[in-house]
Amino acid sequence: MSMPRLIVCLLVKNGMIVRSESFLRHQIIGNPISTVARLSNWNVDELVILDISEQDYHDMRRDDLAIRQGGDDTTLGLLRRIATVTCMPLSFGGRIGSIEDIRARLEAGADKCVINTAAFERPELIREAAEQFGSQCVVVSIDARRHEDGRLEAFVDRGRKATGLTPAELARKVEALGAGEIFLNSIDRDGAANGYDLELVKSVTEAVRIPVIACGGVGRYEDFAPGVTEGQASAVAAANIFHFFELAYPYAKRACIEAGLDMRKVALNSRWFPREPVYDVEAETARINDRLERAKANLGPRSILSNRPPKVRYCRSCLYPSSSATYMEFDEHGVCMGCRQSNTKFEYPPEEWERRRQLLIDILEKHRCPYGSRHDCVIGVSGGKDSYFQAHYIKSLGFNPLLVTYFGNNYTEVGLRNLYRMKDVLGLDHVVVYPSVQTLKKLNRLGLIVMGDMNWHAHIGIGTTPMREAVLRGIPLVIWGEHGEMDLSGQFSMNDMLERTYRYRLERDARGYEWNYMVGREGLTAQDMSLWTYPSDQQIYDLGLKILFLSNYTLWEGNDNLKVSQELYGFEVPDISFERTYRKGSNLDDMHENGMHDYLKYIKFGYGRCTDHATKDIRAGKMTRARGVELVRQYDHVKSSDLKRWLEYVGMSEAEFDAIADTFRDPRVWWRGENGAWAKDNIWDEDFGS
Structure with a gap:
């Protein structure tokens, strides 16, 4: 028997990776x-990519990102880009219905093609593909659903069409036609x-002689090995688990090996694919110029549309x-996924929050510093306000954070x-890291010009410094606050219990x-940028560093955090609110976060911090939607006075600032209106109700 493989599966929809649940969400x-x-970079055994897009286009969207799709926004264009950053065996599936589709994907960089619907509706394609390209190139995907009576049935068309066959029956049919491998996924799991x-997996592995890949349901590293030892895969x-935790693949591989599987050893830091991106300096300089x-x-932006773009949806x-x-x-x-996830959070009963609190205590106890020789996290x-709440909460559990x-x-x-x-x-120890002000000024200017964000240095600095200190001091646990994307746009589920990772930071x-x-750039050296360098994977792996989001373990609500901070610790708020939002207690560490940094978000995407704050308050039941619309109309567009301080700080004129900012406007939001002025759809122009 060949050595068992540990495979990563990525689901791609319109050019972006998606988290999947029951094939529906x-x-x-x-x-x-x-x-x-x-x-x-982790030397993964093999990769399966399934494109579940309904239409053949891919949208990397934002012009402020370093990685773009480029000129070819098709499935094959995406595959060609992927092939440039990997040498691991690559299987690619999605909308394959002909020999020409298979040939095109193999030529674009795939080693194998994954076929689902066509394997059932046009089975002769399997035979033709095996004859032309070899069985080793033909992988048939079988999506299985377990009915209420326990009966298993194979489905196609993204789990929407029943075949009337059991997974084992369909597997035998495609094996006879020449398929070289089965990718078996459980819809229910x-x-x-x-x-x-495991019963599903074993029913298929016992029915065929060709290799079977088991997928669907992994939530812990310990879930992998039984797929081989019991399911005989x-x-x-x-898919999902590899997005949730730092060094998930190396830790999963280690768990498999410790469970007795004869797998390739854990390998960090491929010599061919370094963790930090390698940039084409000449091309990037040309892009900046x-x-x-x-x-x-x-x-304005390079891709600005001459006609009015489609309406923004609210x-x-x-x-x-x-x-x-x-x-x-x-x-x-x-209704947006952010609202759906927020509803989940506020609907949890007290016993669920108590369960999560105990989970956190167990993790903290596991990492508690013995004999008080150093900090617990x-x-x-x-x-x-959120920092005060985090420190208060962890200390109230009986632990000593740094x-x-x-x-x-x-x-x-x-x-x-x-x-x-x-x-x-x-009553806690506190380390403050002060970068060079001259370096900060340069990074402020570069951040605006390169990505339309003068606070890039702060985002990456905040996302680096605590982990550097943790590794330096041998403290394997870092506590973060909320997960911004889960909180605002519902990118993840509250049940994922995801952690902060290097990929999240990047x-x-x-x-x-x-x-x-x-x-x-601007004379900056590697030494100048040393404070922004993240710990190596080997350091993270050796220490077992975990970075938890506290919002997974306790009900996170900014207004409540402010109340705790004020009542218990005398937290101060200014006498007047910011110019771009009605809240007084947020982002006091950076005058530009609620000011001109946020104005740049408005310039890019057509909304600002007031939308963020009012959205949170609406979801928490503290504000009506109608009132939120009024506030957004009052605040989101305001060009705040902190711009004067920033312009003097970096040595730039307001005209230069405005002209650079305009190049980042999203053409799906903005168009040139009367007299050449910028225009966009506004939420108060639509009758959405309150």
């Missing part, structure tokens, strides 16, 4: 190019995280638009007082621009 969670590059349906695969030239000519429950900076999905009722703090701060040099006066008060009122915090992208 799909939430966009990541970029396939950077994800595959990450898997290549998809996204459920309760382990493989030749390979075990999963092109943007600056367009800014000088006041041309959630019928909250205020979030389809142009959201975080990927947004709507259900059949026009690290908490990254800004000195804001507070760690990245100092971005943009504090408000009130925010600065709150930051320095933390250690005293909470895609979300850094937008694909790692620290090394800035080296050589």
